[in-house]
Amino acid sequence: MKFIAPLAALLLPLSAASGPLKEKANALLTQYKDSTLFVSAVVSIEVTAGDMPTQKEEKKMEVIGTVINKDGLIVAPLSTLDAAATMDGRTVNTPKGPLKLSAKSDIKEVKIIMPDGSEADAKVVLKDVDLDLVFIKPDKKADNFTPINTADSAPIALLDDVIVLGRLGKDLNREAMIITGEVISVVKKPRVFGKITAPATGMPVFNDQGKFIGIGINRLSSKGATDGNVAGSAVLLPAADLLESASQVK
Numbered sequence: 001m002k003f004i005a006p007l008a009a010l011l012l013p014l015s016a017a018s019g020p021l022k023e024k025a026n027a028l029l030t031q032y033k034d035s036t037l038f039v040s041a042v043v044s045i046e047v048t049a050g051d052m053p054t055q056k057e058e059k060k061m062e063v064i065g066t067v068i069n070k071d072g073l074i075v076a077p078l079s080t081l082d083a084a085a086t087m088d089g090r091t092v093n094t095p096k097g098p099l100k101l102s103a104k105s106d107i108k109e110v111k112i113i114m115p116d117g118s119e120a121d122a123k124v125v126l127k128d129v130d131l132d133l134v135f136i137k138p139d140k141k142a143d144n145f146t147p148i149n150t151a152d153s154a155p156i157a158l159l160d161d162v163i164v165l166g167r168l169g170k171d172l173n174r175e176a177m178i179i180t181g182e183v184i185s186v187v188k189k190p191r192v193f194g195k196i197t198a199p200a201t202g203m204p205v206f207n208d209q210g211k212f213i214g215i216g217i218n219r220l221s222s223k224g225a226t227d228g229n230v231a232g233s234a235v236l237l238p239a240a241d242l243l244e245s246a247s248q249v250k
Contacts, residue, residue: 017180021208025163025178028210033176034146035067036167036203038113039136044106045084050099064167064202066215068246072145076202078127078134079218085129086220112138128245132217135249148204153239154211156194158186161208164200193219194236201234214238
C-alpha cells in the first residue's frame, strides 16, 4: 500500500494581490521568509488490511512545516509525513468487503533543512492524530530559527483576505514563496475549520492585518467511514487549536 500522496493544489482561481494586501504580504515575506522549512525523514510503514498479507514500504519523505518557537519547534500535517498514524484503525472498502486497517510506522533519520541548505538533526516529539499535526524539534539547541509570531493571532472569518507563506520544492531550490486568497467557508462542526482559495498544507496563514489565523492541514474522514477517503480534504486549522496542541510538547 502506497503512502498518501500530497494533495493537489486547489483548482480555484487566484487573483493578484494589490494595494494594502500586497504591501502586507511583502512585509510578512520579509519578516518570515525563513519560517517555513522542509523536514526530511526516512519512513518505514507496515499495513495490514483484515487478514490479508502485510505490505511493507520504506520511503524518504520531504514535507513542509512551520517554525513556531525560537527553539526551532516545527509543526507539519501528520498525514504528509506518517501515513500509518492516519490509516491505523480505519475501515476501507475492498472487493472482499469492508476491511479494517492496521498500520504502524518507524520515522528515522529526521533532519530539518535550513534556508542555506544545511541540515540539522531532529526528532518527532508529538503526534496529534485528531488534528493532523506532527511536531518536530532539533536535537541540539540553536539560535538560528525564525519563528512566526503565534501570539499575534486572530480567528478565521468568512471572506477575509489571507496571505500564505511557503517554500517551493527541491526542484526550484526551495525558494520562499507567498500566495494570497480568501476564506470561502468556515466549517463549524464537528470543530471549526476554514476553507481558503490558496494551497496552504503545512504553511502558516495570516489575515490582511498580518495576524496569524492558522495552518493548512488535511481534514480526514472518520475512522469508521468506509468511503476510502483516507487523505481527506485540505483545510485551515485555527491558530488557537494549533497552540493548544503545541502546549503538550515537552
